[in-house]
Amino acid sequence: MDSPTAHRQASSGDEALDNAVAAVVVAALVEQMNTPSIEVNIDAFDVAISSVRDRNVSGQGRMRVGDDADWIGFRYSTVYDTTFSSAGYPRITIGGVSAGEREVPNDATLVRQLEDRVATELDRQFGNRAARLQLDEITTVEGGKRLLRITARGIADLGLQGSTPVRIEALYDQVAGGWQRVNYELGAGARD
Template identity: 50%
Template sequence: MAIATTVVAQTPASAVKPDHSASASVLKLERERMDGVVAAALVTALSEQLGGRAVNIRLEHVDAQATSLRDRLVKGQGRMLIDGGDDWIAFRFDVLYDAVLESAGYPELHIGGVGRDERAVPNDAKLIREMDDRVVAMLGEEFGYQQVRLQLDRIVTVEAGTRYLRVDADGIADFGLDGTSPLRVEALYDRKAPNWLRIAYVLQPSNEASGSGLMGH
């Protein structure tokens, strides 16, 4: 130990300074790996939630916070093109990244609601009825109930680019004798197709009905 101490003391100061450039290079490489893994997870999830359609994405803001020695909670926003279209659609995401395995979990996605590219438009009664019917069918499929009633109290429709309509709604899912649960719906409609590209709902936990995670078709 004495010899080691003597050697360190005689070593020029420049030789023991931390190599900041090397550390920066390592951090940059780790960040690039994380961004690549997260981007791949986002493309897969978005394509899945949009019925298998091809998706190209552009990440515009990504923030990672360490939640443990190996895990990072990655939040951000970006834009996507669907099936090689012309309209970029904004989206937000949260996803857990494992820095040791260099893998990402399934992201939580919210399409739209970012930037100033969207414009509020009147709700289309026919489309809202279609969306309502599909959510009821999805709830019935998930929970195995013969009848589920949906009461939407807040419905907002916005134009996402020139081709798409995005619908956000809040309301109550009524499961009859099994109680009710607050519900949020996010939907994306392609006016050119015309077809629903995505309808997803979130049941909020309540004392009367158990909550569910994000479900969509």
């Protein structure tokens, strides 16, 4: 499998919407997993009217990376524009969705690596060497046998710039032995 493939197991009843949403979900998964070798099944489309022209679309699906036999569950949400028949970049949550994917104990080494990585990025972003994290809520969820999704909330201490809430979502690839994605959000939005 050299290029991404997508299959729709479900339909919203609007083929243009289904195709646009599937396209942005596959593109986002390819980007986030950093591989073109991915197979994606969209298992559900839930559509809600948010305005005259926009629809909030959410659902779930499964993906398989490379030659893995294991399917990894994901959830997605995006906005579909009926005027232009296009969908925006989706929010994707990988892992903890399919049967057998469950919360597992946190790995102290991975949590420390994650803290160090985010603190280093905050130092770069704010131009200092004083960033520290105090993570109060840390959860690790399986994404098949390959991935671990680690989510954490707490406080980022930015030294002289003060402190602010922080939320982190990261994917660790156990097969490749490295981080696939590390995202963080600062401020009031990090509490949500």
